[in-house]
Amino acid sequence: MKLLRALSLVASLIPAALSAQGVLVAPTGIFIDPRTHGGSVELYNPGSDPVEVSISTAFGYPVTDSLGRVTLHMENAPASTVPSSASWIDAFPRRLVVPAHERRTVRLLARPPITLRDGEYWSRLVVEAKGGQIALQSPSDSMGLHVGLTLDVRTIVAVFYRVGHVSTGLTMTDARAHVAHDSVDVCASFTRHGNAAFLGALHVALSSGARTPATAVSVPLAVYYALAPCVAIPARSLAPGRYVAHLLVDTDRSDLQRTLLLPIAPLRDSVIVTVPSPR
Amino acid sequence: MSRTSLVARGVVTTAAMAIAFAAVGPSPLAAQTGTINATATVLQPITITGSNDLQFGNVFPGVNKTVDYTDATNAGKFTVGGDGGAQVAVSFTLPTDLNGPAGSTLPISTWTGYYNTTNSATSGGASFTPSATSFNTNLSGTTGSPGSLYVFLGATVTPAVNQTQGAYSNTVTMTVAYTGS
Amino acid sequence: MRDSRHSITSRTLRSALLPLMILVCGAGSTHAKAPTVQVARVQDLTFGNVFPGVPITVPLTDSRAGQYTLVNGTGRALTVQLVFVLPSTLATGGGALMPVQFGPASAGFSATGSLGSMVPFDPSIPFTATIAAKTTARVFLGGTLQPTGGQAFGSYTATITLTAL
Numbered sequence: 001m002k003l004l005r006a007l008s009l010v011a012s013l014i015p016a017a018l019s020a021q022g023v024l025v026a027p028t029g030i031f032i033d034p035r036t037h038g039g040s041v042e043l044y045n046p047g048s049d050p051v052e053v054s055i056s057t058a059f060g061y062p063v064t065d066s067l068g069r070v071t072l073h074m075e076n077a078p079a080s081t082v083p084s085s086a087s088w089i090d091a092f093p094r095r096l097v098v099p100a101h102e103r104r105t106v107r108l109l110a111r112p113p114i115t116l117r118d119g120e121y122w123s124r125l126v127v128e129a130k131g132g133q134i135a136l137q138s139p140s141d142s143m144g145l146h147v148g149l150t151l152d153v154r155t156i157v158a159v160f161y162r163v164g165h166v167s168t169g170l171t172m173t174d175a176r177a178h179v180a181h182d183s184v185d186v187c188a189s190f191t192r193h194g195n196a197a198f199l200g201a202l203h204v205a206l207s208s209g210a211r212t213p214a215t216a217v218s219v220p221l222a223v224y225y226a227l228a229p230c231v232a233i234p235a236r237s238l239a240p241g242r243y244v245a246h247l248l249v250d251t252d253r254s255d256l257q258r259t260l261l262l263p264i265a266p267l268r269d270s271v272i273v274t275v276p277s278p279r
Numbered sequence: 280m281s282r283t284s285l286v287a288r289g290v291v292t293t294a295a296m297a298i299a300f301a302a303v304g305p306s307p308l309a310a311q312t313g314t315i316n317a318t319a320t321v322l323q324p325i326t327i328t329g330s331n332d333l334q335f336g337n338v339f340p341g342v343n344k345t346v347d348y349t350d351a352t353n354a355g356k357f358t359v360g361g362d363g364g365a366q367v368a369v370s371f372t373l374p375t376d377l378n379g380p381a382g383s384t385l386p387i388s389t390w391t392g393y394y395n396t397t398n399s400a401t402s403g404g405a406s407f408t409p410s411a412t413s414f415n416t417n418l419s420g421t422t423g424s425p426g427s428l429y430v431f432l433g434a435t436v437t438p439a440v441n442q443t444q445g446a447y448s449n450t451v452t453m454t455v456a457y458t459g460s
Numbered sequence: 461m462r463d464s465r466h467s468i469t470s471r472t473l474r475s476a477l478l479p480l481m482i483l484v485c486g487a488g489s490t491h492a493k494a495p496t497v498q499v500a501r502v503q504d505l506t507f508g509n510v511f512p513g514v515p516i517t518v519p520l521t522d523s524r525a526g527q528y529t530l531v532n533g534t535g536r537a538l539t540v541q542l543v544f545v546l547p548s549t550l551a552t553g554g555g556a557l558m559p560v561q562f563g564p565a566s567a568g569f570s571a572t573g574s575l576g577s578m579v580p581f582d583p584s585i586p587f588t589a590t591i592a593a594k595t596t597a598r599v600f601l602g603g604t605l606q607p608t609g610g611q612a613f614g615s616y617t618a619t620i621t622l623t624a625l
Contacts, residue, residue, distance in 0.1 A: 022328030026511055028361070029460040042322060042509050062368075062458040069415045071368045072456035103514075124456070129327075145338040147377060147385065147436055147447045151329025151355055156456035199460050201422075218422065220366050220459030254423045255323040255362045255613060256460060312623045313499035315526045317560060319507035319516075319550055319605055323613045362613075425512060425609045 021047050023098060023129040025155045029199070030125065031260045032089070032110050032161045039108045041091075041125060041157070045098040052130045053098055055091040055106055057159070059084040060124045061197070061224035068187050068230025072156065074124070085121035085161045088112050098129075110161055118164025119195035122224065127155045158222075162196065168262045169193030170200075170223060170249060177245040177273035179235060184273055186245045187230035190223045196262055198223040200251040204231045206243045206273075213246070214238055221249060240277040246270045323362050327455050331356035333432055338385075341440035348393045348433035349400045355432035356400075357453045363420025366459045369394070369430065370413035372452040377436065380445035387449070389435040400431040415458065497540050497591060497624045502527035505601055505620065510558075513609035520568045520602035521575055528599045528622050529573070532591040539590045540624040542569065542599060544583040547618035550605070556612035561604045568600040575600075586625075 024044040032039040045051045059082065060074035078084040092107045112121070130152050174189040186204045202221040205213035217233050233245075249267040333355035338344045346353045359367065371392075376384035395404025396419035407414055409432060418426030430453065505526030510516055518524045532538050544567065549557040567583035568575075573596050581587040583601060591597045599622060 022326060022330075022358075024324045024326040024360075024511055024514070026322035026324035026509065028323055028325050028365075028457045042324075042511070044324075044326075044511055044514055046326065046328065046514070060456075070366060070458045071413045071415055072458055103511075128452070130450075145340065145379070145385065145438055145442060145444060145447060147335035147338050147344075149333040149355065149374070149377070149387075149434075149448060150450050151332055151357060152450050152452040153327040153329055153357065154452055154454040155325055155327050156454065157325065158457065158460045219364065219417065220422075222458065222460050253459075255365070257614075310623055310625050311497055311499040312621055313501050313528045314619055314621050315501045315504045315528065315601075317505040317507070317526065317547065317550055317603065317618045317620055319510045319558065319616045321510045321512060321558070321607060321611050321613050321616065324511050423610075423612055 021049065021051055021129065021151070022153050023051055023053060023127065023155070025127050025157060028157045029256050029260075030108060030157065030159045031257075032108065032159065034112075034163050037110050039159070041106045041108065041127070042103060043098050043106060043127070044103040045100055048100050050100060051098050052095070054095050054128045054130075056094070056126045056128075057086045057089050057091065057123045058126055059086040059122065060156070061122060062222050062227065064228045068185070068228055070227070070229055072124070083119060083121045084123060085110065085112070085159065086123035089123055089159060089161065091125065108159065112161065112163070116163050118166065119162075120166050120197060121161040121163070122197065123159045123161075124156050125159050127157070129153050129155075160197070166196040166262065167194040168196045168198045168264065170198045170264055170267060172247070172249060172267045172269055174228075175245075175247050175269040175271045177271045179273065179275055180232070182234065182236050183232040184235045184238070184243070184245070184275065185230045185232050186247065186271070186273075187228065188247055188269065189226070189228040190221070190249075191226050192223040194262075198264065199253060199256060199261055200249055200264070201253055202229070202231060203248040203250070204233060205246045205248075206233055206238070207246065208239075208241055208243050214243065220253065220255070235275055238275050240275050242272060242274050244270050245273055325361040325365070325367075325455065325457055326359065327453065328358045329355075329453075330358045333434065333451060335436055338436060338438055340438050340442040340444070343435055343437045345389070345435040346433045348391050348406075348431040350433065351400070354400065355451060357430040357432075359418065359428040359430070359455055361418055361426055361457075362422055363418060363424040363426035364422050365418045365426055365457065366415065367418065367428065368413040368415045368456045368458050370411055370454045371409040372411065372454070373409060374449040374451070377447035377449045379447040380443055383443040383445070385442060385447040386437045387434050388437065391433040393431045395429050396427060398429050400429075404429075413454075413456070497538055498529075498531040498533070499622055499624050500529045500531070502529055502598070505603060507605050510605055510607050510611075512607050512611040515604060515606050517604040518602045520566060520580065520600040521578075522602060526601035526620060530589070530591055530597040530599060530624060532593060532595050532597070535593050537590055537592050539588060542587045542589055543623045543625060544601075545621040545623070546583060547620065550616035550618040552612065552614045552616050554612070554614065556614065556616070558608075558611055558616050559606040560618065561606060562601075563604070566602050570598045570600070571595070573598040
């Protein structure tokens with residue numbers, strides 16, 4: 001009984017779970033050139049409590065694993081040979097508090113080395129948002145424990161610094177498709193040319209000879225060096241039979257400012273895949 | 280040129296001038312117009328929110344307690360919003376201990392997770408083991424429309440029999456990297 | 461001869477009509493010097509960067525508010541009606557639309573041009589303003605954008621016209 005009283009006292013002193021904490025970051029790709037020498041990122045706090053935000057830069061780019069899954073490869077100490085801008089792009093301020101339902105602008109200032117060659121230099125902006133710490137208090141005579149964890153969020157977006165003549169190109173090889181569980185995985189390998197990352201989209205359509213594709217999927221594609229992604233197309237609704245997977249790569253991206261996309265001629269390929277009858 | 284046409288031309292010209300002047304003459308002011316533009320740029324954002332803290336509530340010394348990711352009240356929950364179909368890599372920084380009074384610690388382990396493009400921790404998504412190694416997925420929908428992703432977290436705390444009484448807490452950080460650019 | 465006669469006839473008719481013209485539009489001669497208020501653009505109404513689903517308001521006192529000048533170059537005070545033609549949406553070149561709203565205090569008139577002396581008014585209703593002799597007044601305009609959660613990304617614009625009658 002004493003234990004129950006103590007625990008109920010603990011409970012009465014514990015505030016309700018904190019309301020949602022987080023931050024909106026925009027845009028997801030920031031482009032800077034020597035003319036502006038800087039850019040900006042907008043933060044908005046959609047929650048009802050202030051959010052403490054810290055900003056940092058790091059070097060990283062998307063890569064794929066052996067299963068064709070895209071992840072972000074980060075390097076804490078990039079070699080001098082890689083086109084990293086992480087060490088000379090600064091955020092102002094680096095720490096700030098965004099009040100509830102308010103927005104703040106963080107300026108990015110580039111201080112590139114004067115010997116910079118033409119090309120594109122990459123970094124990632126890391127925006128970490130901390131909500132209020134969970135308040136757990138208990139009286140000294142409590143016989144129990146009270147346990148909770150707060151959730152912080154970290155958002156990573158791309159920063160591109162372009163100087164002089166920049167160009168990109170892409171080679172698509174090794175297009176292939178196979179049935180995996182309840183999906184058709186369509187994969188291809190990409191190698192980037194030029195001195196800038198390729199930013200575009202990979203469109204995959206499965207057709208069985210009919211005029212309209214049986215199903216189609218589009219995913220963003222960002223190739224910095226090489227990438228071998230697989231796109232999973234749900235196959236549950238596909239009738240068993242022979243399909244042609246059509247792959248198309250272009251620079252059709254509605255989420256990025258068109259004028260900042262470096263165009264290439266569309267790449268196409270197709271492969272055959274057979275969807276088996278259910279066992 | 281005929282006389283008639285000459286006369287007519289002169290009369291019509293003069294009359295037209297008179298009518299034109301008469302039409303505008305009584306107005307004390309001539310209308311003046313100025314034009315400005317209203318402009319805006321809609322940016323493509325990504326929003327990550329810790330929607331629900333991971334709450335173990337009251338725990339007894341010597342008695343392990345698990346919060347499953349399906350626990351709608353106590354499971355940790357993150358929400359990601361952005362462009363439909365956006366590709367993200369998700370990873371976690373997870374504590375191995377919670378910090379309590381006077382430097383005491385409480386072990387936490389057996390992390391479990393579930394992600395879904397709808398707000399459900401039971402169906403339609405996929406379970407995963409939260410770790411520093413990222414998994415990649417896409418937000419719901421297609422580009423140009425709003426997309427979302429929900430991530431649910433559970434774990435187990437293992438208090439010792441002689442665990443110091445008091446409050447224990449720590450922080451879970453979810454990292455979402457936008458890999459589409 | 462025919463030409464001369466024609467010329468005389470023409471001159472006669474014009475002479476006869478001239479007094480009528482002057483009589484009818486006596487103000488016509490003064491019209492050329494009619495007192496006018498010159499309306500000119502100072503700056504656009506700039507909402508800046510906007511997030512889908514997050515409304516944004518530019519107050520009329522904000523540095524991003526739209527601004528016009530009203531110049532009375534005459535030697536006497538002039539009273540004018542200020543009439544806005546307001547858009548209901550901003551649009552992209554691709555045809556995407558974003559609602560914009562103007563409230564009962566979204567516009568402001570300043571007889572002296574300073575924010576301190578500004579009188580708010582509803583830009584959807586004609587507003588009567590008096591501008592002192594040899595004075596430049598200002599009109600300010602704020603507004604609220606209501607982007608939807610699925611608002612298409614890109615640059616949006618719309619035209620706002622102010623007429624002084």
